[in-house]
Amino acid sequence: MxxxxxxxxxxxxxxxxxxxxxxxxxxxxxxxxxxxxxxxxxxxxxxxxxxxxxxxxxxxxxxxxxxxxxxxxxxxxxxxxxxxxxxxxxxxxxxxxxxxxxxxxxxxxxxxxxxxxxxxxxxxxxxxxxxxxxxxxxxxxxxxxVDSEHVALAKLIKEASERHVDEKNILKYIVTASGGALRDVKKEDLTQVTPEQVLHHPTWAMGSKITCDSATLVNKGYEVIEASVLFDVPLDKVGAVICRESLVHAQLRYLEDGKEVLLQEYSPVSMKVPIAYALSKGELGMHKDNQEDLANIQKLHFADIDYDFYPAFMYTIKTFEKFGNVGMIYYNAVDTLAIDHFLHHKISYLQLIEALGYTYTHLHDLPVLREEHLQDIIKAAEDYAREVIALIEQ
Ligand SMILES: NC(=O)c1ccc[n+]([C@@H]2O[C@H](COP(=O)([O-])OP(=O)(O)OC[C@H]3O[C@@H](n4cnc5c(N)ncnc54)[C@H](OP(=O)(O)O)[C@@H]3O)[C@@H](O)[C@H]2O)c1
CATH class of the missing domain: 3.40.50.720 (NAD(P)-binding Rossmann-like Domain)
Incomplete structure (x- = not known):
């Protein structure tokens, strides 16, 4: 049955x-x-x-x-x-x-x-x-x-365990980012960015909120937090790196016989791969590389994240570190509303980033998270988001 x-x-x-x-x-x-x-x-x-x-x-x-x-x-x-x-x-x-x-x-x-x-x-x-x-x-x-990066990490952790790697020898859990739609835009040109540009993701076809969050790297900040929670590892053990082709979804750095090893998960750019893996409850194996994949692997481009170009990546992680879950309810409410305003040409891309920076620096006196108060906290966060956007629009 x-x-x-x-x-x-x-x-x-x-x-x-x-x-x-x-x-x-x-x-x-x-x-x-x-x-x-x-x-x-x-x-x-x-x-x-x-x-x-x-x-x-x-x-x-x-x-x-x-x-x-x-x-x-x-x-x-x-x-x-x-x-x-x-x-x-x-x-x-x-x-x-x-x-x-x-x-x-x-x-x-x-x-x-x-x-x-x-x-x-x-x-x-x-x-x-x-x-x-x-x-x-x-x-x-x-x-x-279900996220491709976390599915990739789950596969890598399983693979490392099959290779008898002790958990304490894992140095870093790394999720990859494409760099989003603006990765080749010059910093001085960010003033001119349009919603159409931001929605044109270089590697993935996704919903509009997550596509905007990929351009700002807020999404990658969320994924670092997700990885820390899912795999129960400290936030500073989780990192992110750019893989322009989005063909490597995660990496694991660990020590073996005193030497550092880098294990990475490569699979096609399709959400159906991680969705199927999740539905199999982890029973599907790693992607088996074919000749075309092996040729692609030779041509991958990796880069560190430029925090100056992507300030919202750090705002996201630091808001979680400083204000925990309730801080993130407020932050996500501001992000959601700011994206909506940006997509409707009511604020600019840099004002969207400004709204997130403002939230990180100005949040204070937040309540403790209890499930019975969740709806009230979400509503208060939505009110706060409207205040922040009104301020930014002035
Ligand atoms: N898209 C991707 O490739 C991708 C990749 C990794 C992770 N994710 C994550 O997966 C989740 C879904 O993303 P998505 O891109 O699929 O979003 P999406 O395309 O916007 O779809 C969201 C779904 O949620 C429903 N929904 C929204 N608000 C609701 C409400 N108040 N009550 C009931 N249903 C509601 C929508 O219904 P309607 O259709 O009626 O609006 C729709 O079915 C997000 O957390 C995202 O970060 C997405």
Missing amino acids: RKPIIVLGATGSIGTQCLDILQFSLEYELIGVSLNSRFENLEPYLFYFDSLKYVAISNKEAAEKFKKLHPSYVVFTGEDSSLALIKECNKADVFNALIGNCGLRPTLLAMRQNQDIMLSNKESLVIGSSLIKEEAKTSKSHLYP
């Missing part, structure tokens, strides 16, 4: 790629999905999933439209509809591809119900690591990363 699974954020960039894979899965049967409003992205898949029964749609207007068009589904509606779906499907595995702060409560609920989770929603780890670690003390659920 196939294992039931639900996909949260099924209509997004990661969610639809997950559905593409699940269509052919012999292990899983899809029984539920959640989304905000874009149900038209789900419609092409309905035909393929006979087992799909539950659809959670946060936006009430969209939910009403969907119900009229597709009366055979059980539809949950409203802000907490993903939670209602998880409660209903409490024996299913959960693939969380939601975007933003709204992904954390579903992750915590699935953990509480001992469900296995494939976690693409990086915000869960960045804004909620303390709650997740607390929940993990009693939960039987396993958490499988």
